[in-house]
Amino acid sequence: MRTAVATFGFGRPDHFERMLRSLGSCPEVVNRTVDVVHFLDGGPGSEQEALRNVIESSGVPYASIVARPENLGVGRQLIGARRELLDEQGYDRMVLVEDDIELSPTYLTSVLNLSDWAEDYADVGTVQVWNVEAGSKEELQPHLHQVELTNRHFVTYCLTKRAWDIIKPVLYAYEEKFLMRRPYAKRPHYRIRRFMRQQLKRARQTPQGPRLDPPAQAIHNPFPSIPWRSAPTSQDAITSLAMYLAGLHRITTRVSHAYYYGVTGVHCTPELYEFMGFNDQGWWQWDTAPEQFEIRYKDAKGQWLSSYYR
Secondary structure, eight states: OOEEEEEEESSOHHHHHHHHHHHTTSHHHHTTSSEEEEEEOOSTTOOHHHHHHHHHHHOOOOSEEEEOSSOOHHHHHHHHHHIIIIIISOOSEEEEEOTTEEEOTTHHHHHHHHHHHHTTOTTEEEEESOOOOOOOHHHHGGGTTEEEEOOOOOSEEEEEHHHHHHHHHHHHHHHHHHTTTSOGGGOOHHHHHHHHHHHHTSOOOOOSSSOOOOOGGGOOOSOSOOOTTTSOOSHHHHHHHHHHHTTOEEEEESSOSEEEOOSSBTTBOHHHHHHTTGGGOOOOOOSSOOOSOEEOOBOTTSOBOOOOOO
16 A cells, blocks of 8 residues: 655654654665655744754655645644645555654554554554553563554554545534634634534444444443533544544554653643553563454453543
C-alpha cells in the first residue's frame, strides 16, 4: 500500500527534533519505502524557519514540507493533511505523528504490519501501536502480539483511505460549521456539543464484508454522554465519534512502540497528563516487530476490557 507519514509542527522545535530523530530510526524512513511529509502550521509563534532547519539538519529523508501561510489550528491542520494525502494525492494510508511522540525503531514496522492485518476486517477503522500499559520489559515481552480495542487519544495512528472515505463526511461537516471562520482555540464548544448529540441520535452502522465483530460487551461508546460544559470538542473527538457511528473499531497493540511526552500542549497540562495515566507509560525498546496478531477482549482475571475517550 502506498503510505505517507505525516508529521505536524507548530513552534516547539525541541519537541519536533526529538520526534524527528526517533522517526529517523525507522528503517521504512531510511529506505524511503514511505513518504514523509512535514506539515508546518503558520502564523505567530509558528517558528517555521526553525522547524525547517531542524528538518534539513536532521538528515532524515522526507518527500515534502507543507508550510501553511497562516495559522490553521490543530483541527484544520489535521483534517487538511488527510484531505491532501488521501483525497488529493492518492495515498492508500497515512500514519499521523504529532510533535510530542517518541518512536521506537520498531514503530513503523509494527503499525504497518498491524494495518495490513486489519485490512482483512471491514469494521476496523484505525490502528496504533502506542498504548499505556504498565509493566516491566520482561512482563510485557510475551504480549507483543496482542491487540485490543481502544478509545484513547489519537497521539499517533494509521488511517487507511478506506476508513477515511467512510468518516470524512462528518469531519468535513465539523470543519465547515465550526472551524473555518475562527481560531481553533475559539471554536464554539456548545454548538459542537449540540452537533455531537445530534450525531449520536443516528443509528450505528454495520460495515459490509468480513468483520472482526467483537462481542457487544467489549465495545464501548467513546462518548456515552455529552456533558454541556466538559465534553471534548477537538477534531480528535469528532474523529472518534465518527468511527463509532460508522461501526468502525480502533485497535491498538497492548504493548507500546512509542512514548508520549506531551506534558504541555494545546490539549494537555501536567495535571491532565497525570490524570490520564501517561506517567504509567513504559518506554521499552524491542528487538523485533510483531508480524502476527491476536485480539484480546478480557484481562488476565477474565474481566472485560474497557476504554473511553481520554
